Amino acid sequence: xxxxxxxxxxxxxxxxxxxxxxxxxxxxxxxxxxxxxxxxxxxxxxxxxxxxxxxxxxxxxxxxxxxxxxxxxxxxxxxxxxxxxxxxxxxxxxxxxxxxxxxxxxxxxxxxxxxxxxxxxxxxxxxxxxxxxxxxxxxxxxxxxxxxxxxxxxxxxxxxxxxxxxxxxxxxxxxxxxxxxxxxxxxxxxxxxxxxxxxxxxxxxxxxxxxxxxxxxxxxxxxxxxxxxxxxxxxxxxxxxxxxxxxxxxxxxxxxxxxxxxxxxxxxxxxxxxxxxxxxxxxxxxxxxxxxxxxxxxxxxxxxxxxxxxxxxxxxxxxxxxxxxxxxxxxxxxxxxxxxxxxxxxxxxxxxxxxxxxxxxxxxx
Numbered sequence: 143x144x145x146x147x148x149x150x151x152x153x154x155x156x157x158x159x160x161x162x163x164x165x166x167x168x169x170x171x172x173x174x175x176x177x178x179x180x181x182x183x184x185x186x187x188x189x190x191x192x193x194x195x196x197x198x199x200x201x202x203x204x205x206x207x208x209x210x211x212x213x214x215x216x217x218x219x220x221x222x223x224x225x226x227x228x229x230x231x232x233x234x235x236x237x238x239x240x241x242x243x244x245x246x247x248x249x250x251x252x253x254x255x256x257x258x259x260x261x262x263x264x265x266x267x268x269x270x271x272x273x274x275x276x277x278x279x280x281x282x283x284x285x286x287x288x289x290x291x292x293x294x295x296x297x298x299x300x301x302x303x304x305x306x307x308x309x310x311x312x313x314x315x316x317x318x319x320x321x322x323x324x325x326x327x328x329x330x331x332x333x334x335x336x337x338x339x340x341x342x343x344x345x346x347x348x349x350x351x352x353x354x355x356x357x358x359x360x361x362x363x364x365x366x367x368x369x370x371x372x373x374x375x376x377x378x379x380x381x382x383x384x385x386x387x388x389x390x391x392x393x394x395x396x397x398x399x400x401x402x403x404x405x406x407x408x409x410x411x412x413x414x415x416x417x418x419x420x421x422x423x424x425x426x427x428x429x430x431x432x433x434x435x436x437x438x439x440x441x442x443x444x445x446x447x448x449x450x451x452x453x454x455x456x457x458x459x460x461x462x463x464x465x466x467x468x469x470x471x472x473x474x475x476x477x478x479x480x481x482x483x484x485x486x487x488x489x490x491x492x493x494x495x496x497x498x499x500x501x502x503x504x505x506x507x
Contacts, residue, residue: 175206178503182473183210185495189479190367193221197394198504199470202402207395213362213476215373226343226361226391227474230451232459234312235418237386238293238435239404240327240334241319242414249322252290252434259318262287269310276310289318293386293434294422305422305430307486313385320384326351327384339403344392349381357391362476366455373477376456388451394472397461401470419447419465431489439489444505448491452481462497464505471500 179196186194193211197204209221244250256262266282279298291297292315298306316327323330328346336344347353353361364376382389403409410418421429421438431437436447444464451459451474458480462471473480473496482494491497 173205173504178499179206179208179210181499181503182496185499186210186475186479189477189495190371190373191475191477191479192365192373193225193362194473194475194480195221195223195225195227195394196474197223197398197472198500199398199401199472200504201468202406204395204398204402207398213360215363215365216375221362221476223395224343224360224393225474226357226393227459227476228361228364228388228453228457229390229392229397229459229474230388230453230457231309232397232449232451232461232474233388233390234386234449235404235435235461236331236335236390236400237312237315237327238418239409240330241289241293241315241386242410242418242434243334244319244323244330246411246414250289250319252293253288255285256287256289256292256318257285259289259321261317262314265314265317274310276308279306280311289315290422290434294430295432296422296424296430300425302425304424305432305487307432309387313383313387316384316386319386327386328389331390335400335409338408339396339399341392341396341399344390344396346384346389347391348384348389351384353391361391362457362474364453364456365477367477367479379453379456388453392474394474397472397474398470401461401463401472405468419445419463431487437489437491439491441492441501442506446489446491448489448497450481450484450491450494452478454478460491460494460496462491462500467505469504471497471504 182196192215193213195209197207207223209223209225211221213219213221213225270277270280270282286301291301292311295305295307296302297311320327328351331346345354345357365373366376367373418434419436420433439446444466448462458478459474460480
């Protein structure tokens with residue numbers, strides 16, 4: 143155990159130095175970091191995850207950042223805190239931050255009808271006819287759809303009446319954002335997220351933008367787990383457009399940098415941050431379990447703000463914040479093993495075994 147603790151401290155210190163010299167957090171009530179990492183590794187093995195990386199942020203500093211298992215099993219490359227992964231839907235908070243920054247600059251109005259910004263009506267009519275559950279209930283006759291409806295997943299049915307998680311509509315939110323900023327969405331994420339947070343190991347990718355060469359060489363190999371529990375290299379994914387729902391490759395160190403920059407007001411104002419982390423009020427007065435780019439729920443007297451990421455048979459992720467305690471938890475994996483089959487219309491992060499481990503070690507004290 144003493145050797146394990148020493149190794150963990152070395153890994154944490156190395157990763158902290160990589161993240162602008164952030165030193166490990168020291169508390170009068172020290173956390174059992176070794177036991178927590180051992181629990182995460184046990185869960186990794188139980189879920190047959192080849193490799194994952196994990197970070198914990200406390201009081202705007204990195205408390206823990208390390209990797210477990212293999213980023214590439216065939217080449218025996220270990221996962222580290224600097225291993226890049228496709229973060230899937232964990233990109234949504236980054237996209238929401240871009241939108242809110244443009245609101246602050248007076249370029250964007252979240253409540254302006256989408257038809258005033260873009261060719262929403264044409265897209266809506268076409269998508270609503272598609273044979274997918276994500277198109278079910280999408281009413282395009284109304285001109286009341288706004289960017290707020292897309293970013294809060296309240297666009298289906300009569301806009302603003304109920305929550306229905308819809309990554310396709312969220313992805314399309316990049317269109318009005320690009321329209322007002324006169325640039326690609328990927329360039330805006332770089333300008334408003336990556337650059338001010340010093341996220342040097344993060345990049346956008348889509349069908350017209352290949353992943354940065356250095357990240358492509360280091361990115362964790364994605365795996366699908368077959369019925370026998372064997373990890374097999376995942377098949378290539380069909381290229382996507384420059385949308386707001388995903389398209390980001392990053393590391394736990396860089397997401398920790400994003401977390402710190404977000405909380406310190408380097409990306410958006412405190413007012414905007416509060417808005418994105420406040421449950422959306424529906425027309426009947428009820429609250430949706432989602433703000434702008436975040437799921438939101440209560441847990442034992444604490445507000446939890448989080449987003450999961452899931453790319454079936456390839457990657458999974460979780461980014462969980464406990465604002466009252468200035469705590470954040472980030473985990474990225476190269477299989478779908480972090481995902482806990484969460485119904486998309488519910489905010490139930492406590493059902494995640496990885497979230498349970500974090501909450502038990504850092505919140506339920």
